[in-house]
Amino acid sequence: MLTTAFTKTFGVRHPIVQGGMQWVGRAELVAAVANSGALGMITALTQPTPEDLAEEIARTRELTDQPFGVNLTILPAITPPPYDEYRHVIIDSGIKIVETAGSNPGPHLSQFHAAGVKVLHKCTSVRHAVKAQTLGVDGISIDGFECAGHPGEDDVPGLVLIAAAAEQISIPMIASGGFADARGLVAALALGADGINMGTRFMCTEESPIHRNIKEAIVAATEVDTELIFRSLRNTARVARNSVSREVVEILSNGGQFEDVRDLVAGARGRTVYENGDPEAGIWTVGTAQGLIHDIPTVGDLVDRMIAESEALIAERLVGVLDPINA
Numbered sequence: 001m002l003t004t005a006f007t008k009t010f011g012v013r014h015p016i017v018q019g020g021m022q023w024v025g026r027a028e029l030v031a032a033v034a035n036s037g038a039l040g041m042i043t044a045l046t047q048p049t050p051e052d053l054a055e056e057i058a059r060t061r062e063l064t065d066q067p068f069g070v071n072l073t074i075l076p077a078i079t080p081p082p083y084d085e086y087r088h089v090i091i092d093s094g095i096k097i098v099e100t101a102g103s104n105p106g107p108h109l110s111q112f113h114a115a116g117v118k119v120l121h122k123c124t125s126v127r128h129a130v131k132a133q134t135l136g137v138d139g140i141s142i143d144g145f146e147c148a149g150h151p152g153e154d155d156v157p158g159l160v161l162i163a164a165a166a167e168q169i170s171i172p173m174i175a176s177g178g179f180a181d182a183r184g185l186v187a188a189l190a191l192g193a194d195g196i197n198m199g200t201r202f203m204c205t206e207e208s209p210i211h212r213n214i215k216e217a218i219v220a221a222t223e224v225d226t227e228l229i230f231r232s233l234r235n236t237a238r239v240a241r242n243s244v245s246r247e248v249v250e251i252l253s254n255g256g257q258f259e260d261v262r263d264l265v266a267g268a269r270g271r272t273v274y275e276n277g278d279p280e281a282g283i284w285t286v287g288t289a290q291g292l293i294h295d296i297p298t299v300g301d302l303v304d305r306m307i308a309e310s311e312a313l314i315a316e317r318l319v320g321v322l323d324p325i326n327a
Contacts, residue, residue, distance in 0.1 A: 001013070002185075004172070005171075006174055010118060014036070015194060016039070016197075018039065019099060019176060019199050021202075022043055022046055022285070023271050024203055026046065031060050031068070032205070036300045036302075038299075041070060044072045044073075054089045069099055070095050071098075072099070075102040090112075090117070099120045100137075101121070109135060118138040120140070122140075124152030125156070129173075140171060142193070143176040146158055148287035148289075150237050151236060153236060158176075162175045172195075175188040178289050180290075182305070184196060198289070205298060212296075223288045225241045226238050226240060230258075238288070240286045248261045248264050265282075270284045270285070
């Protein structure tokens with residue numbers, strides 16, 4: 001058993017989190033992660049309305065009696081989602097763990113804490129992690145450049161970012177971006193994190209609610225089969241390399257603006273990829289960790305394997321490199 005400040009604070013058996021993923025963080029996957037002893041997260045904005053979120057929370061509770069949380073990603077928009085209503089549903093449903101991401105979690109903290117909800121905030125830089133810690137969040141998820149989705153604009157990979165954050169963060173911290181197996185978990189612990197967050201690896205499990213073709217595409221891909229889109233717009237996102245993402249990169253590299261690629265990057269097209277299984281149908285999110293994924297296990301088998309291999313790495317390989325004479 002790997003016991004860390006994260007497992008103690010957030011009340012889970014294993015220091016592994018399935019972070020919020022649009023269209024993917026649904027009841028079947030979240031419950032499977034919770035039942036494995038890791039921490040699963042429902043993605044609030046996957047649900048069209050706050051009422052739908054309440055139903056998804058109830059559906060998850062039918063599948064597990066273990067702790068799970070809800071991801072609430074807060075992003076600027078011309079017509080923003082009703083964040084306050086989603087927050088009220090989370091509290092009224094008795095959820096005790098929330099993962100926030102995107103913008104400042106400050107406006108939501110007092111109500112979450114008043115309801116006994118612990119907040120894990122995802123950041124892509126040390127300065128934002130320090131700010132969130134100052135605001136009073138209960139944990140940090142530090143997101144390196146390897147990640148799927150939005151890695152920020154600093155381009156700092158996890159090997160440096162995790163260690164740099166560990167020097168300034170005193171609350172529980174998990175590492176995100178590029179994690180897919182026991183080697184990554186042990187490395188994150190060595191760098192000063194208290195656990196890891198995985199997205200792409202959990203996408204590629206039996207319980208993941210995406211088409212089998214997409215899971216097989218992840219297995220077949222390598223660590224270089226992603227594209228960084230929106231670089232020129234200072235809103236970088238890492239997505240799967242396909243004909244659509246290559247076209248987006250080309251248009252923007254030649255001086256195009258968001259309006260020129262709006263139809264190509266439409267979220268509805270990305271959802272179709274996951275539902276219908278055509279990896280060329282639109283933009284879809286995946287991280288460089290796909291280069292470390294070689295199978296499609298059940299969530300339970302994946303987590304059991306990772307914990308067993310992590311314990312073996314620590315107890316055998318790492319201890320084995322110590323010189324017993326000079327230790």
